[in-house]
Amino acid sequence: MSVLPKALEDLIEQLSKLSGVGPRTAERYALGILKRSSNDAKELAKTLEELHSSLKTCPKTFALIDSSEDISSLYTDPIRSKQLVAVVEDPIDIVSLEKTGQFKGTYHVLGGVISPIDGIGPEQLHLNELIKRIKDDKVDELILAINASVEGESTALYLQDMLKQAKVEVKITRLARGLPVGIDLEYADQITLKHALSGRTEL
């Protein structure tokens, strides 16, 4: 005999799959959702139902875009410089950088960093597309806005090597060491990110 109705137990189980959410927190979230109106729950359900189908990856920058769009508006925007490209790991990193209001270039999402332990090799990242972009758009500067982790470092070195071998000349910079090592870009506060953007150093 279960103590809670199945619907509620299912919800708790599914919520506890979210990263960092244990069974207690999931219980609290589930009860919170239950206490709010049924419309709120239905609205959230609708958003989740349509989430994957209403999003796609920009074929140019690999940022997340509406499935109705062709190319990320952050790329097509005429104000933004296509000759200045910030290379980020994840689409959410774009949000963090945009919040600083200091970057007027375009973005390129790698889709991760090289991490053999997680089975991510260079071939899974959007590196070839980046090199093509550097040639096509005559990119002047590449800002490596990737996390200051061991994997981020090796990805940066790999990319530098790859560009040398492809005989592509481009200035490569990386975010200033204002970023505390070990902290994900996603969690960095805006001021730290501002410092890191303006104090970027040549690789």
Next chain:
Amino acid sequence: MSVLPKALEDLIEQLSKLSGVGPRTAERYALGILKRSSNDAKELAKTLEELHSSLKTCPKTFALIDSSEDISSLYTDPIRSKQLVAVVEDPIDIVSLEKTGQFKGTYHVLGGVISPIDGIGPEQLHLNELIKRIKDDKVDELILAINASVEGESTALYLQDMLKQAKVEVKITRLARGLPVGIDLEYADQITLKHALSGRTEL
């Protein structure tokens, strides 16, 4: 121009409505959901969509039950004593008490505690139904398993007074002061709850 696609921003906004979830955490949850398969998101959507319609409140104990049930199985179970009733604030408190495995009585959910600041008066709680149940089921003992807060205290006193005025004779006990004051029942660990159950004191 928004940085993130609308579907993702909607999801982040809706997730940040969960209690204790800020915009950063909501972003992390949303990306986590996005990274998992579309089926997982659809499954969660389905659970949320049906949540309110597949649950109802037991008319006898006010616990949450499947909408297909008539009365909570915790009440109808012949092994459980209807003469011993644990009075709890919220349906989730039943889960905590059941986990101790020490309680063989039935439950009555008040639906909150008296709290004028939140606009909750005695008339919003299932107090009259409790008095009716005490008479109908010839309840011997009422265990007040409500939070050890100021509101919980005043609710206990109010209930005691109400029973005296209604000339209903019933032994009223409350959970032992093993519960640290200020900690919600929902968060108490099982051992503390076991001590609190076995060491209950007469009011």
